[in-house]
Amino acid sequence: MAIGPEVPSEREAAVKHLLRRAARRRRPSQVFSDVPHGRDTDANREFASHREPNGAVWFFLFLPAFVIAYAICVKMGVL
Numbered sequence: 001m002a003i004g005p006e007v008p009s010e011r012e013a014a015v016k017h018l019l020r021r022a023a024r025r026r027r028p029s030q031v032f033s034d035v036p037h038g039r040d041t042d043a044n045r046e047f048a049s050h051r052e053p054n055g056a057v058w059f060f061l062f063l064p065a066f067v068i069a070y071a072i073c074v075k076m077g078v079l
Helices: 010-024 055-076
Strands: none
Touching: none
8 A cells, every 4th residue: 555646657647648738739719611601790681682682573473373373272172
């Protein structure tokens, strides 16, 4: 039985050294995403005027088509 402090073995010293090196290793402060919209900081970009300038055109173009498809489905008794 040892009375004084134990002397670490070479393996323990090597493990402690590796753990200290791993703890000192710094991570990058900012990770950049490969997704382009992930870097956009504009919270209202989906409501920006340049996003869908022809949104009304699409709406009024496809609204009658869906109304006609709905009427046909109702007439056939599907809905």
